[in-house]
Amino acid sequence: MAILSLTELPAPAKLNLFLHVVGRREDGYHLLQSVFALIDWCDTLHLERRSDGRLARHDLGPALPADDLCLRAARALQQASGSALGADISIDKRVPWGAGLGGGSSDAATVLLALNRLWDLHWPRARLAALALTLGADVPFFVGGHNAWVEGVGEQLTPIELPPLRFAVLKPAVAIPTQAIFGSSLLARDTPRAKLAVFLASLRIPGNGELAGFGRNDLQPPAMAHSGEVGQALELLKARYGNSRMSGSGSAVFAETGVGDSFDQAPPEASDIGRELPAGWVFRLCRGLERHPLADWLDP
Numbered sequence: 001m002a003i004l005s006l007t008e009l010p011a012p013a014k015l016n017l018f019l020h021v022v023g024r025r026e027d028g029y030h031l032l033q034s035v036f037a038l039i040d041w042c043d044t045l046h047l048e049r050r051s052d053g054r055l056a057r058h059d060l061g062p063a064l065p066a067d068d069l070c071l072r073a074a075r076a077l078q079q080a081s082g083s084a085l086g087a088d089i090s091i092d093k094r095v096p097w098g099a100g101l102g103g104g105s106s107d108a109a110t111v112l113l114a115l116n117r118l119w120d121l122h123w124p125r126a127r128l129a130a131l132a133l134t135l136g137a138d139v140p141f142f143v144g145g146h147n148a149w150v151e152g153v154g155e156q157l158t159p160i161e162l163p164p165l166r167f168a169v170l171k172p173a174v175a176i177p178t179q180a181i182f183g184s185s186l187l188a189r190d191t192p193r194a195k196l197a198v199f200l201a202s203l204r205i206p207g208n209g210e211l212a213g214f215g216r217n218d219l220q221p222p223a224m225a226h227s228g229e230v231g232q233a234l235e236l237l238k239a240r241y242g243n244s245r246m247s248g249s250g251s252a253v254f255a256e257t258g259v260g261d262s263f264d265q266a267p268p269e270a271s272d273i274g275r276e277l278p279a280g281w282v283f284r285l286c287r288g289l290e291r292h293p294l295a296d297w298l299d300p
């Protein structure tokens with residue numbers, strides 16, 4: 001029987017455990033190396049199939065831009081598949097945007113995964129990932145289903161196993177436009193290529209946090225110059241947890257707070273850092289996810 005609705009679908013955020021800019025393509029896009037780690041900070045989506053072909057979005061939380069990534073993803077799949085069906089997409093937006101947490105990209109991926117089912121398309125993962133790349137560099141990762149070593153502009157994904165990491169994530173009030181950071185004269189664009197084996201070996205050294213043990217975020221210096229709030233957030237986390245780094249193009253920063261025994265363990269303990277925060281800042285303790293919650297929806 002046809003599936004008519006899918007509810008309570010998670011769209012998890014990501015952290016870039018490190019991010020190196022290793023070169024530039026002829027079209028100006030930057031070549032990266034990064035480890036993308038899924039975390040349990042999620043938007044929630046509900047999708048209902050429509051037979052009239054219309055695509056509509058309903059904001060259950062904060063209002064999104066009219067033509068947001070959910071609708072762009074739905075339209076792209078409708079055009080590429082030739083489906084005459086439509087959808088009502090309701091979204092409860094919880095992950096801050098302009099944060100480097102990939103929330104919009106993850107929403108787009110969840111819409112693609114859901115419509116692939118609701119419209120009975122049966123597209124395999126590789127085909128969905130190729131369409132995802134036309135929506136944004138981060139979208140294929142969220143369709144991929146696994147934590148990954150990421151190269152190219154985000155399309156070359158090598159699934160990796162991470163230990164069950166715990167993080168404190170702090171998003172200052174400022175939202176940072178990705179384009180401004182990649183265009184900055186302060187950006188180092190020639191970091192030597194790193195090897196996946198060296199990153200994986202750094203994970204195995206006891207007590208060696210991922211932040212202290214490997215790499216840096218090359219986008220951090222231009223983001224700090226863009227907004228003083230990024231540096232303030234980094235200092236706040238460092239004072240509390242002893243380490244801190246920015247995710248993606250910012251403005252969110254994170255600290256690794258430890259490694260749990262398993263991914264299924266109880267949520268991290270409460271922290272008092274929230275009480276000291278300026279207006280508009282958001283603090284959250286997060287767990288790493290072993291896999292995307294919808295990873296089983298497609299073949300490996």
Ligand SMILES: C[C@@](CO)(OP(=O)(O)O)[C@H](O)COP(=O)(O)OP(=O)(O)OC[C@H]1O[C@@H](n2ccc(N)nc2=O)[C@H](O)[C@@H]1O
Nearest residue numbers: 028029030100101102136137138153178179182248249250
């Ligand atoms: C930096 C990263 C790392 O995870 O994440 P976020 O901070 O967005 O989460 C991503 O590579 C961001 O990817 P994404 O957010 O899809 O960027 P896009 O909207 O495609 O790009 C916005 C603009 O940034 C520049 N850009 C983006 C990616 C890249 N590898 N090189 C670039 O030069 C381009 O000028 C582009 O027009």
Ligand SMILES: Nc1ncnc2c1ncn2[C@@H]1O[C@H](COP(=O)(O)OP(=O)(O)O)[C@@H](O)[C@H]1O
Nearest residue numbers: 068069070097098099100101102103104105107
């Ligand atoms: N569904 C969406 N959720 C969040 N941002 C969206 C969405 N659709 C479009 N956007 C736009 O995309 C930009 C980047 O969003 P997001 O993917 O959350 O990236 P980042 O990782 O850079 O924070 C936002 O500034 C916003 O204007």
